[in-house]
Amino acid sequence: MRLEIKDMEFGYASVTILKDISMELAESEVLGVVGPNGAGKSTLIRCIDRIISPQKGSILVDGTDIKKMSSTDRAKKIGYVPQGVAQIFPTTVFDTVLMGRRPHFGWWSRKEDNEKVLDMLELLNLEQFAMRGINELSGGQQQKVFIARALTQEADILLLDEPVSALDIRHQLEVLNVVRSVVKEKGISVMISIHDLNLASRFTDRLLLMCDGQIFATGSSSSILTPENIKQVYGVEANVSKFGDRNYIAPDKPVEEK
Amino acid sequence: MTASSETISKSEIAKTKRAQIRGLYKKSINKKIYFIFFLFILMIIFAGIAATLGSYEISFTEVYSIIFHCMFNNAETYEQYTVWELRLPRILLAILAGAGLGIAGTMMQGILRNPLAEPYTMGIASGAGFGASLVIILGIGAGYAGGYSRYALIASSFIFALVPAVVVLAIVLRRKPSPGVLVLAGISMLYIFSALTMLIQVPADPNAVKVAQFWAVGSLERASWLDIFPISLVLACCVPLLMWKTWDINILNAGDETAESIGVHVKRTRIFVMMVSAVLTAGVVCFVGAISFVGLIAPHICRMFIGADNRFLLPASALFGAVLLILADTIARTIAAPLVIPIGIVTAIICLRIPS
Numbered sequence: 001m002r003l004e005i006k007d008m009e010f011g012y013a014s015v016t017i018l019k020d021i022s023m024e025l026a027e028s029e030v031l032g033v034v035g036p037n038g039a040g041k042s043t044l045i046r047c048i049d050r051i052i053s054p055q056k057g058s059i060l061v062d063g064t065d066i067k068k069m070s071s072t073d074r075a076k077k078i079g080y081v082p083q084g085v086a087q088i089f090p091t092t093v094f095d096t097v098l099m100g101r102r103p104h105f106g107w108w109s110r111k112e113d114n115e116k117v118l119d120m121l122e123l124l125n126l127e128q129f130a131m132r133g134i135n136e137l138s139g140g141q142q143q144k145v146f147i148a149r150a151l152t153q154e155a156d157i158l159l160l161d162e163p164v165s166a167l168d169i170r171h172q173l174e175v176l177n178v179v180r181s182v183v184k185e186k187g188i189s190v191m192i193s194i195h196d197l198n199l200a201s202r203f204t205d206r207l208l209l210m211c212d213g214q215i216f217a218t219g220s221s222s223s224i225l226t227p228e229n230i231k232q233v234y235g236v237e238a239n240v241s242k243f244g245d246r247n248y249i250a251p252d253k254p255v256e257e258k
Numbered sequence: 259m260t261a262s263s264e265t266i267s268k269s270e271i272a273k274t275k276r277a278q279i280r281g282l283y284k285k286s287i288n289k290k291i292y293f294i295f296f297l298f299i300l301m302i303i304f305a306g307i308a309a310t311l312g313s314y315e316i317s318f319t320e321v322y323s324i325i326f327h328c329m330f331n332n333a334e335t336y337e338q339y340t341v342w343e344l345r346l347p348r349i350l351l352a353i354l355a356g357a358g359l360g361i362a363g364t365m366m367q368g369i370l371r372n373p374l375a376e377p378y379t380m381g382i383a384s385g386a387g388f389g390a391s392l393v394i395i396l397g398i399g400a401g402y403a404g405g406y407s408r409y410a411l412i413a414s415s416f417i418f419a420l421v422p423a424v425v426v427l428a429i430v431l432r433r434k435p436s437p438g439v440l441v442l443a444g445i446s447m448l449y450i451f452s453a454l455t456m457l458i459q460v461p462a463d464p465n466a467v468k469v470a471q472f473w474a475v476g477s478l479e480r481a482s483w484l485d486i487f488p489i490s491l492v493l494a495c496c497v498p499l500l501m502w503k504t505w506d507i508n509i510l511n512a513g514d515e516t517a518e519s520i521g522v523h524v525k526r527t528r529i530f531v532m533m534v535s536a537v538l539t540a541g542v543v544c545f546v547g548a549i550s551f552v553g554l555i556a557p558h559i560c561r562m563f564i565g566a567d568n569r570f571l572l573p574a575s576a577l578f579g580a581v582l583l584i585l586a587d588t589i590a591r592t593i594a595a596p597l598v599i600p601i602g603i604v605t606a607i608i609c610l611r612i613p614s
Contacts, residue, residue: 049519075521085513088371089566094283099509103521107505107569114283118276130279131286133565146516153520 001060002027002189003048003157008057010047017043018213021057025157025189030180032204033193034224036234039210041193042083045159048191049080061157075103079150080159081143084166090135093126093145100152120148123185124178140171144178151182158182160192164199172196176203197225197249209233222247231255290570293563297577301353304581308352308588309345313595316341348481351545352583354489355478356552358496358542360579361572363553364560365500365535368507368568369528370437376553377539381422381447383548386540387474388451388458389418390547394470395462408480411473416544422447423536430529437514440528476549476602478587485545492541497576499534503527504568511566549602551609552579582608 003025010018018040025031033041047054050066059066061077069077079100087096097120101113121127124144129137134145143163150158160179164172180203183190194200200207201221209216209224211233217224225247230238237252309321316324316337328342363376377383392398393411425447426440455474459467506527509517514524539553560574586604593599 046515051515051518071518071523072521075519078519080515080519082513082515082519085516087511087513088373089367089511089561091508091511091566092286094279095508095565095567096512099512099520102505102509107502114280118279121279122272122276127275127279131282149512149516150519 001025002029002062003191004060004063005048006058006060008047008054008059010043010052010054016213018047018054020214023208023215023218025191027156027189028183028187029206030183030190030192030204032200032207032221033191033210034195034197034200034207035210035216039233040213041210042161043213044210045080045161045191045193046082048157049078049159050074051080051082072103075153075155077155078157078159079153079155081146081150081161081163083161083163085146087134090133092131093121093129093134093137094131096134096145097121097126097148097152100149103153116152116154120152123151123182124148138171140167140175143167143171143175147175147178151186151188156188158188158190160190162193162195165195172199179203197230201225201246201249225249286565290564290567290574293560294570294574294577297574297581301577301581301584304584304588305349305353308349308584309341311588311592312340312345314340343483347483347486348478348587349584350486351478351481351489352587353580354486354493355542355546355549356556356579356581356583357576358489358493358538358579359549359553360556360575360577360582361497361500362535362539362542363555363579364557364568364571364575365507365531366553367557368504368571369510369531370441371511371513372437372441373558374554375441375444377535377543378548378550378553379441379448380426380444380536381451382419382444382536382539383543383550384448384451384455385421386415386419386543387470387548388455389415389544390473391455391458391470392418394473395458395466397466412544416540418451419540419543420536422451423532426532427529430525430532434525472600473547474602475600476547476605477598477600478546478583478590479598489541489545492538496534496538496541497572500531500538501569501572503531504572507531507568508566547600547602549583549605551605552582555609556582 001024005021005023008018008021009016021044033044035041046052048059066074094117097117098109098113101109101116105113121130126144126148129141134142137145164175167175176199179190182188192204206219207221207224208218209229216233217229222245225240227238227240230236230249235255237255239250239252241248306318306321310316310318321341324338324341325346328338333339333342359377366375366380367373390411393406393414397406398410422444426443429435429440429443459470506522509520509522510524510527517524556575556579557571560571560578564570564574582605586608587601590599590601590604
């Protein structure tokens with residue numbers, strides 16, 4: 001297992017946000033995290049990268065507790081793209097992606113670091129933007145740049161917090177295709193929180209359904225995305241139809257509250 | 259056959275694309291280096307011109323020969339004395355102060371991710387102003403003829419300039435504040451110290467108040483070789499430390515969470531850079547007074563030309579700040595000669611012109 005979480009709990013002062021979280025992430029696996037707003041998807045991802053520290057439980061990466069890792073070592077193991085960040089001072093795409101090499105060099109990039117950036121730009125098809133400022137790019141292209149930056153860290157685990165929520169359907173597909181092809185090429189493991197259940201079922205190997213800070217269920221998309229689960233977790237009546245081996249969800253109406 | 263030739267041409271295209279980007283990247287780096295070099299030359303020229311101007315006309319070439327002469331000998335003639343003892347310390351002070359303020363502004367904007375952060379808005383300048391007023395108005399260290407001790411003034415303004423930074427530090431250590439909260443804390447320190455300064459000035463002797471206010475706007479009037487040494491020392495200590503952190507500050511620009519995930523210790527970096535910048539600013543301001551705008555405008559102008567990479571922005575803003583202060587000081591002492599306008603007023607007016 002790449003990533004193992006055991007009995008993790010996190011809360012702010014008096015409110016518990018995450019409870020009894022135990023999960024695993026295998027090599028070359030794309031795990032989709034779904035659930036309503038406030039279910040704790042982002043909190044879970046931030047705990048894994050130690051942006052915030054859980055009060056209980058353990059998080060192991062390749063068998064090592066991340067609490068015992070230095071921040072540089074952790075950055076070599078885990079890459080993370082948070083949702084919706086805007087840079088105040090614009091930098092070029094090249095310089096932005098180069099930031100991801102921070103765990104690997106000190107103050108000045110070596111030739112091999114620059115080459116790694118070029119690899120990534122090529123892989124994500126961003127070459128034509130290399131010297132443009134990221135503020136000049138569209139939201140979808142920016143998201144790809146941020147993913148490229150996380151990938152140049154050469155971490156085995158990539159955490160993506162709602163990478164496609166703000167994108168149009170074409171860019172959604174592009175970004176998720178990129179993630180899939182990187183997984184195939186580099187064998188990394190990806191954990192991705194996502195709102196669109198149909199995209200989630202199409203682009204992930206396994207789903208983790210969260211509700212009220214707990215893991216409600218985990219498994220294949222056809223076993224998770226059932227009308228009963230959607231009704232219980234989201235409070236929505238939905239029609240679920242089969243589309244190949246995937247479930248296709250058409251939300252109908254919110255469940256009447258009694 | 260066709261398939262293999264197609265893959266070959268594909269990899270060929272990829273290769274030329276890479277070479278192209280490599281070339282463009284190198285070019286962009288060179289452009290930044292040229293810009294810094296250009297500012298350096300500009301500074302030397304401005305310094306030379308500034309040394310020729312004044313109540314006593316000395317030509318450009320003469321100035322440099324005098325400087326060269328006095329490096330190894332004592333000033334003998336009146337011209338030599340004017341250049342070496344009066345004008346040169348003043349120009350050097352302008353260079354050091356401008357560089358210090360430019361750097362401090364760049365660093366504060368970088369760590370706080372706020373284009374309005376600078377020594378002035380972070381309350382450091384008004385802290386120094388209060389410290390100075392205190393000494394001037396209470397007449398601390400006064401001799402028989404009244405007045406105050408210059409050493410007490412420097413010490414007091416240095417110490418009070420550090421107070422806002424200590425407050426910001428306390429906030430960072432207690433909670434996990436957003437950069438915006440820190441800027442707000444800085445601005446509230448600015449108001450508190452301005453109010454306190456007013457408070458002690460109201461019942462004071464009008465002459466002392468005049469001196470205190472003149473100081474608060476900033477002036478290079480009392481420049482002497484004795485000031486150059488301590489300021490150089492402050493710069494020599496602080497600048498390498500800041501330069502070392504510039505790459506991490508670049509990454510802070512990507513946001514706290516991203517920076518953290520790339521392996522930058524956000525809190526530690528912010529505290530370290532904030533404290534070193536505060537010492538740097540305090541070290542400058544306690545000698546020349548609260549010269550405004552240089553710290554704000556220098557990084558902005560340089561960013562327009564060379565982008566936001568702090569590894570280049572730091573030296574560029576330093577040189578730009580130096581050029582700006584030489585220019586401002588020269589205008590201040592020549593435009594209404596023999597009257598000398600406080601330099602802070604000139605920088606404010608120049609900087610008003612720049613963005614418009």
